[in-house]
Amino acid sequence: MKAFVDKDTCIGCGACTGICPEIFDMDDDGLAVAISDEVSAELEDSAAEAQDSCPVSAITVE
Numbered sequence: 001m002k003a004f005v006d007k008d009t010c011i012g013c014g015a016c017t018g019i020c021p022e023i024f025d026m027d028d029d030g031l032a033v034a035i036s037d038e039v040s041a042e043l044e045d046s047a048a049e050a051q052d053s054c055p056v057s058a059i060t061v062e
């Protein structure tokens with residue numbers, strides 16, 4: 001699976017970094033970035049939870 005953050009949509013709430021810090025981090029602009037776009041099997045659940053928790057649906061995990 002791969003994870004992406006749409007930076008045009010992200011409002012920097014930070015939920016994703018709290019739920020799945022292995023995949024998501026905040027960049028210098030205060031917006032989320034997928035630091036590892038390849039999501040390993042053991043991180044799929046938390047990456048999906050981060051996706052579901054984003055208030056503006058900026059995250060795609062597929």
Ligand code: F3S
Nearest residue numbers: 010011014016032054
């Ligand atoms: Fe941005 Fe959504 Fe994460 S608003 S910081 S991608 S939870």
